[in-house]
Each structure stands twice: as C-alpha cells, then as structure tokens.
Amino acid sequence: MMGRYGNWIGLFVGLVALSACAKPRAVRGAEEPGIDNPAFGTSLDRRDLQKMLNENLSVLWRSPVIQRWQAENRPTLSILAIRNETSEHIDSALQSLISDFETQLINSGHVRVISLENQPRLMEEIRKQHAGGFDPAQVARWGRQLGVRYVITGKVFGIDERAANARRVQYALFMQILDVETSEVLFQNKAIETKAIVR
Amino acid sequence: MKPATLAFSLLLLGLAGCGGYSARLTRTRTALDAGAPRQALRELNRELKVKRAEDLPAPLKGEGVLLALERGTVLQQLGRYPLSSRDLEAADKGIEMLDFSRSGIHEVGRYLFSDDVGPYRAPAYEKLMINTLNMVNYLARGDLSGARVEARRFAVMQRFLRDHEEQGVALSGAGSHLAGFAFERSGQNDEALRFYREAAQYRETPSLRDAIERLSGKKQAQGPCAQTENCGELLVVFSLGRVPPKRARRMPIGLALTYASPFLSPYDYRRANRIAAQGLVTWVNFPELGMPRGSYESPWLALNGQALASEEALQVDVEARRAWERIRGPVIASALVRTISRALIGEASRQAAGGGWAGLLLSLGSQAALTARDTPDTRSWSTLPARIYLSRLRLPPGDYVLEGAARGLRGRRRVHLEAGGWALVSFSALR
Numbered sequence: 001m002m003g004r005y006g007n008w009i010g011l012f013v014g015l016v017a018l019s020a021c022a023k024p025r026a027v028r029g030a031e032e033p034g035i036d037n038p039a040f041g042t043s044l045d046r047r048d049l050q051k052m053l054n055e056n057l058s059v060l061w062r063s064p065v066i067q068r069w070q071a072e073n074r075p076t077l078s079i080l081a082i083r084n085e086t087s088e089h090i091d092s093a094l095q096s097l098i099s100d101f102e103t104q105l106i107n108s109g110h111v112r113v114i115s116l117e118n119q120p121r122l123m124e125e126i127r128k129q130h131a132g133g134f135d136p137a138q139v140a141r142w143g144r145q146l147g148v149r150y151v152i153t154g155k156v157f158g159i160d161e162r163a164a165n166a167r168r169v170q171y172a173l174f175m176q177i178l179d180v181e182t183s184e185v186l187f188q189n190k191a192i193e194t195k196a197i198v199r
Numbered sequence: 200m201k202p203a204t205l206a207f208s209l210l211l212l213g214l215a216g217c218g219g220y221s222a223r224l225t226r227t228r229t230a231l232d233a234g235a236p237r238q239a240l241r242e243l244n245r246e247l248k249v250k251r252a253e254d255l256p257a258p259l260k261g262e263g264v265l266l267a268l269e270r271g272t273v274l275q276q277l278g279r280y281p282l283s284s285r286d287l288e289a290a291d292k293g294i295e296m297l298d299f300s301r302s303g304i305h306e307v308g309r310y311l312f313s314d315d316v317g318p319y320r321a322p323a324y325e326k327l328m329i330n331t332l333n334m335v336n337y338l339a340r341g342d343l344s345g346a347r348v349e350a351r352r353f354a355v356m357q358r359f360l361r362d363h364e365e366q367g368v369a370l371s372g373a374g375s376h377l378a379g380f381a382f383e384r385s386g387q388n389d390e391a392l393r394f395y396r397e398a399a400q401y402r403e404t405p406s407l408r409d410a411i412e413r414l415s416g417k418k419q420a421q422g423p424c425a426q427t428e429n430c431g432e433l434l435v436v437f438s439l440g441r442v443p444p445k446r447a448r449r450m451p452i453g454l455a456l457t458y459a460s461p462f463l464s465p466y467d468y469r470r471a472n473r474i475a476a477q478g479l480v481t482w483v484n485f486p487e488l489g490m491p492r493g494s495y496e497s498p499w500l501a502l503n504g505q506a507l508a509s510e511e512a513l514q515v516d517v518e519a520r521r522a523w524e525r526i527r528g529p530v531i532a533s534a535l536v537r538t539i540s541r542a543l544i545g546e547a548s549r550q551a552a553g554g555g556w557a558g559l560l561l562s563l564g565s566q567a568a569l570t571a572r573d574t575p576d577t578r579s580w581s582t583l584p585a586r587i588y589l590s591r592l593r594l595p596p597g598d599y600v601l602e603g604a605a606r607g608l609r610g611r612r613r614v615h616l617e618a619g620g621w622a623l624v625s626f627s628a629l630r
Contacts (some may be wrong), residue, residue: 022386
C-alpha cells in the first residue's frame with residue numbers, strides 16, 4: 001500500500017525541497033576566477049563594452065584618419081557623447097566606455113584629448129540636446145566651443161525581442177569621427193554584441 | 200508508524216500557518232490609508248529586511264520582487280525619484296526572471312499543494328505599469344534618455360503581450376502618452392506620434408488629439424504659445440487611489456463547485472462532489488480581488504491659484520478587475536483540485552500507517568496541515584495607483600506654483616519653465 005502512495009509522498013517532499021536555497025555571500029574577483037565571465041542579464045557589462053570598444057579601435061587604428069592625425073602632429077580631439085538608444089539603462093556604462101576610449105587615444109599618442117568632464121556646463125548642454133536625431137552641424141558647433149579639431153560621437157542601438165521563455169537584445173555600437181571645420185565624417189564603424197536570457 | 204511517514208507528517212505540520220502576501224502588506228496599506236507614506240516606507244523596509252530605502256536586497260527573489268515594486272511606488276509618492284527608479288528597475292528585471300523561471304513543476308505544485316507555489320506571475324497591466332511609473336520618475340527628473348529607455352521597454356512588453364495574450368491587454372493610455380511625450384521632447388516626432396496614436400486607441404483625450412494633429416501637420420498651434428520655442432510645456436501626472444488588494448477567502452465546497460464547474464473535468468467534478476457529500480472537506484481556500492476602494496473623482500489641480508483641468512488617462516483598477524475575471528474560474532477550480540488531493544493524501548497517510556487510530560490521527564493531521572499550508576495566492580502589486588490623470592499645457596516661460604489635491608491629500612510644487620523647455624510634475628495620493 002505504501003508503494004501505491006509512495007510516489008505522491010515523494011512528489012510532495014520534492015516540492016518542499018525546491019524551496020530551500022543557499023545564503024548569498026560577497027566575494028572579490030581574485031577569489032573567484034572567472035567571476036566576470038557569466039552574463040547577469042541583458043544589459044551591457046564591462047566585458048561587452050571592452051569587446052565592442054576593441055572592435056571599433058582595431059578598425060580605427062588601420063583607418064586613413066590615423067595617417068591624417070600623424071601628419072597633423074597630434075591634433076586636438078574630444079569625445080562628445082555616446083547616445084543610448086537601447087531598452088537598457090546603460091548610461092553609466094557608456095560613460096565608462098568614453099573614459100576607456102579616451103585612455104586608449106591618449107596612450108596611442110596620435111591625438112591630444114580634451115576631456116569634456118572639465119567643462120560641466122557644455123557637458124550638460126550636450127547631454128540634454130544630444131537626444132534627438134544626429135545632427136553633424138550641431139556636433140561641429142560643440143566641437144568649436146571646445147576648441148578641438150576633431151570630435152568623436154556615437155550611439156548604441158538595441159533590438160530587443162521577448163518570447164515566452166527568453167529575451168534577447170542585439171546591440172550595435174556606432175562610432176563616428178567628425179572634422180569640426182567641415183562636419184565631414186572621417187571614420188565610422190559598428191561593433192555588435194548580443195545578450196540574452198534563455199532557458 | 201514508519202519513521203519516514205512520521206517525518207513527512209511533521210514536515211507538513213511545520214509548514215502550517217504561513218500567511219499570504221496580502222497579509223504581509225496590511226500595515227503598509229494601513230499607513231497609506233492614514234496618509235503616512237513615510238510610515239508605509241518603514242513597513243516596506245522592514246518587510247524587505249533592510250534598514251533604509253537606500254538599501255535593496257540583492258538578488259531580489261520571491262516576494263522581494265513584489266516588495267520592491269511596492270516600495271518603488273511609495274518612494275514615488277515621496278518624490279524620491281532616483282530610489283523609486285532603482286526599485287522599479289530591479290523589480291522589472293525580477294518579474295522577467297520569475298516569468299522565465301516558472302515551470303511545469305510549479306503548476307503541479309499549484310494544483311496539489313498551494314495556490315502560491317512557484318514564482319509570481321505578474322498580470323499584463325502590472326508589467327506595463329512598471330515602465331509607466333518609471334517614465335514618470337525619469338521625466339520628473341528631466342531625464343529624457345532614461346525616460347526613452349523605459350518607453351522602449353514598455354514597447355517591448357506591449358509587443359510581447361500583443362503576440363502572446365489578447366490585443367486589448369497591451370493597451371495602456373498613460374504609458375503610451377508618457378512615451379510619446381518623452382520622444383516628442385527628444386525631437387523624435389515619428390516615434391512620438393506612434394505612441395500618441397496608441398494611447399488614443401485606449402482613450403482619446405483632448406491633449407492627445409491636439410498632439411496627434413500637431414505632429415501629423417493637420418493643425419497649427421494657436422495663441423501666444425503657437426511657437427514651441429517661445430513657451431515651455433508642463434505635464435502634470437496625478438496618480439491616485441490604489442488597486443484593490445487580493446484577499447484570502449474560504450468558501451463552502453458546495454458553492455465553490457458551482458463557480459468552478461465549467462473549469463473542472465467531469466472526473467474531478469465527480470470526485471469533488473463525492474468528497475463534499477462525505478463531509479470530509481467542507482471549505483475551499485482561494486484568493487479573491489477585494490472591493491473597489493470607493494469611487495474616484497478627478498483630482499483638484501491649480502496653477503498659480505487658477506483651477507486646471509485634467510484628463511483620466513488610465514483606470515488601473517478596472518484593468519485589474521478585468522484581469523482577475525479572466526482567471527477567477529480556473530483559480531477556484533485549482534483550489535478544488537487541491538482539496539481532492541488533500542483527501543487523497545489523508546487516505547494515503549492512513550493506509551501507510553496501517554489503519555486504526557494511529558492511521559486516522561495521521562490522516563487527519565496531514566489533511567489539517569495541508570489545509571493550513573494551502574495559502575491562497577494573494578500576491579499582487581497592491582500599492583499600484585487605481586487611476587492616472589494627466590494635465591498638459593503650454594505656458595510662457597517663468598516660475599509657477601502647482602497645487603494638487605485628491606482623496607484628502609494635498610501637495611504643492613514649484614516649477615520653473617524655460618522657453619522651449621518642459622517639466623513634468625508628479626502628484627500621488629495612494630489611499
């Protein structure tokens with residue numbers, strides 16, 4: 001008789017066991033090798049941003065604009081903003097990306113970088129107005145205000161789709177380099193990355 | 200009696216007496232009813248097991264996700280928009296993960312064990328309201344980029360609901376209107392127009408009609424603020440009332456059978472009838488949506504002392520009622536199936552103990568424990584406002600004083616408008 005109802009009892013005990021869970025704990029990266037590897041969500045993390053930045057930079061280093069900068073003996077450049085056009089709150093991650101980008105450009109020695117962080121009022125104006133469609137004339141005006149020869153700007157797009165058991169966001173990071181005098185686009189590239197939650 | 204059988208019975212008894220989610224929120228709701236949102240915030244912090252609103256348990260799990268939603272709503276009423284955003288965003292991701300983590304075993308548990316077994320599944324209107332309220336948070340801070348992110352998330356959810364549920368549940372007048380506003384103020388008029396048209400499908404209001412005609416070039420603006428760059432735009436959002444919370448209800452099995460018969464298989468129906476006739480089980484536990492919290496009238500708004508008209512953009516409580524009516528029958532049916540299962544478990548326990556007095560006691564004990572463990576699923580976002588009103592107008596640049604009142608609560612805000620600028624002012628009366 002026990003055998004007849006044993007399955008029922010086993011099922012109940014199994015369901016109760018499902019509710020058990022381990023306590024969370026804080027760890028350091030050094031203590032947990034590979035802690036940066038798992039994706040925690042569909043947002044962009046440091047690893048994704050580094051990958052996208054490196055992809056854009058590797059194309060930039062091989063582009064004609066580098067020869068032009070070398071010929072001009074380290075012209076001035078500023079990174080204006082990278083617009084978030086995704087469905088994820090990644091603005092602080094994009095700020096981090098800009099800092100990484102500035103670091104790479106400074107260390108390359110090709111250009112002199114004027115950081116926007118030293119001009120908070122202009123930064124606020126750009127943050128507020130850099131919301132609509134991309135306007136090279138406007139970007140060039142900001143470049144002139146900063147007193148730089150070139151500006152870098154960009155945007156991140158996301159194609160966000162959801163299904164019953166999954167969500168996927170396909171990101172594309174576009175970067176542009178503009179000549180402030182002529183508003184001419186001298187360089188443009190796109191790097192892509194996909195993040196998803198799947199079962 | 201075998202030790203395994205005894206241990207199982209003790210385990211069931213140990214699980215007995217768990218209160219439902221709604222009962223956990225009683226003190227929070229009482230504080231909001233008393234017009235004391237700070238007290239409500241303290242109660243929610245206590246439930247989340249944190250000392251202050253700046254702290255958020257990580258990762259959010261189980262009912263913690265719902266508690267974050269509740270706290271985000273209360274923080275919005277208190278005007279603490281960044282913290283409200285943080286809570287709503289964490290809960291938004293949490294709700295999504297709960298959706299994905301729900302599995303067949305949870306459904307089995309729901310039919311055998313308790314209504315609230317398994318992760319919470321938020322109804323469509325709650326999912327859309329997360330992004331709607333968070334758009335208010337970002338727009339109140341003047342952050343168009345953040346508001347557009349929420350608008351896009353809102354659109355993704357709408358698309359999903361349209362594809363996987365009914366067309367109607369994807370409509371949300373307030374959410375689409377706010378999304379349209381965020382895109383219009385960002386200079387992305389095509390996107391704005393799409394959202395405005397969607398909002399008008401839910402309810403066409405004068406301000407929506409005006410925005411649609413203006414953006415589609417059918418009408419030129421009139422009056423001193425015809426030129427957008429000469430004036431500023433003010434959007435007032437008034438959230439008031441609360442959706443009715445779910446409450447646990449016990450119903451005689453005979454009456455429950457009447458309600459649930461269309462949703463039961465003939466086999467289950469016969470078994471339930473037989474158990475009812477034997478008098479072994481007399482009551483069925485199930486959740487019920489509470490009564491509406493009175494009638495709702497438009498809030499009183501005044502700009503520099505002059506009365507200001509507002510438009511009803513969304514009836515969240517009506518959406519909640521519709522969503523509940525859709526699932527009510529199956530919920531009662533699952534409660535009945537659990538009742539049958541308990542009777543079977545009781546019989547199993549009696550037989551396993553070899554019958555006699557010990558078997559009878561074990562049977563009664565295990566059934567009593569399972570009945571107590573059968574917690575009706577009263578989980579819902581219970582601090583969600585019942586109604587959302589909008590008021591939208593163009594004004595010459597300058598300083599203004601806005602006053603608002605609803606359901607016995609009053610608020611006052613100062614706002615500065617620049618030429619070509621905009622501002623969103625939010626009032627909440629969650630009682």
